[in-house]
Amino acid sequence: xxxxxxxxxxxxxxxENYFKEFPGRLDKTxxxxxxxxxVPVFTIQNVLKMAAAAVFIxxxxxxxxxxxxxxxNSPLDILASVTTEELLAxxxxxxxxxxxxxxxxDLSIMEEDDSWIEDNILLPEYELDDESxxxxxxxxxxxxxxx
Amino acid sequence: xxxxxxxxxxxxxxxxxxxxxxxDKFREDSNLFTWMYKIATNECLNFLKRKKNRFFLPIGxxxxxxxxxxxxxxxxxxxxxxxxLQKALLKLPDKQRLxxxxxxxxxxxxxxxxxxxxxxxxxxxxxxxxxxxxxxKYIKMD
Numbered sequence: 001x002x003x004x005x006x007x008x009x010x011x012x013x014x015x016e017n018y019f020k021e022f023p024g025r026l027d028k029t030x031x032x033x034x035x036x037x038x039v040p041v042f043t044i045q046n047v048l049k050m051a052a053a054a055v056f057i058x059x060x061x062x063x064x065x066x067x068x069x070x071x072x073n074s075p076l077d078i079l080a081s082v083t084t085e086e087l088l089a090x091x092x093x094x095x096x097x098x099x100x101x102x103x104x105x106d107l108s109i110m111e112e113d114d115s116w117i118e119d120n121i122l123l124p125e126y127e128l129d130d131e132s133x134x135x136x137x138x139x140x141x142x143x144x145x146x147x
Numbered sequence: 148x149x150x151x152x153x154x155x156x157x158x159x160x161x162x163x164x165x166x167x168x169x170x171d172k173f174r175e176d177s178n179l180f181t182w183m184y185k186i187a188t189n190e191c192l193n194f195l196k197r198k199k200n201r202f203f204l205p206i207g208x209x210x211x212x213x214x215x216x217x218x219x220x221x222x223x224x225x226x227x228x229x230x231x232l233q234k235a236l237l238k239l240p241d242k243q244r245l246x247x248x249x250x251x252x253x254x255x256x257x258x259x260x261x262x263x264x265x266x267x268x269x270x271x272x273x274x275x276x277x278x279x280x281x282x283x284k285y286i287k288m289d
Contacts, residue, residue: 001286003279006232008252011225014152022159029160030167 148191148245150213150237152222158194162187177262184263188245195241210237228286235285239278246271247278 149155165186173182199209214234217223225233236244246264249255250271257268264271 001228001283003251003283006228006286009225009229010252011223011229011233012152012155013222013224015222026160026163030164033164 148241148248149194150216150220150223150233152220154194158190161194162190165190181259181262188263192241192245213237231286232282235282238285239281243274243278246274247282250275 149158162183166183169186173179195209214237217230217233217237223230236247239247242264246260246266249260249263250257257271260266260271261268266274
């Protein structure tokens, strides 16, 4: 069977007076149309609010990072983060003389408490005999009055 | 296109509401009939797409559901061959069915259909020709 053999016919019907009543129903629907209007996300006010929030967040992040950095920038923190090896390497390569070091170090703490020297400087494995000490003192030209 | 009377009624109201709300966007370089028909076809195709998405229906199932309505709706009455033709139409992709309906049932010219669907006349002729072949094949099969 070909398409031409079929009578062209509209089989879809509408209720009686459908088109007569349709304008009235449409009018009623439009008046009752209380569907919430879609609010565009990118209004000027919304963009400004989002920009303000973004600026606040950026400042907050920068502020927190700076606070963190300030803490880590304190001399004590920096010194604490330097390893002994790094410190020794720095001192060897620097122009700081032994005299400078000895005049800078506060030796009073050592005078008050000998145990501090034992704990922090004279580790048992590095205990030296008198001859070795004398040799070091001569090599580094340290005068006895500093000790 | 949507078979069911209530769906058609809702869709027709939606189309007129859309026309009313967007009348200021109507450019007079096209005629009002073409502009309104374009809105109607877009609404119709979107409605069918939403319906399939809402119920996660594969194309075959959606066609099957509409085909059931052809048998059960009180607003549809036609001979067996007419119903068979409508069932054959439901086997077509929505856009192809739309083109077929506009050409076959509404007797529209390809030039008019082209303006409404933004499709080339050559493309429309090919689509209609393929649709006719599919329909005839379906009718012969059953």
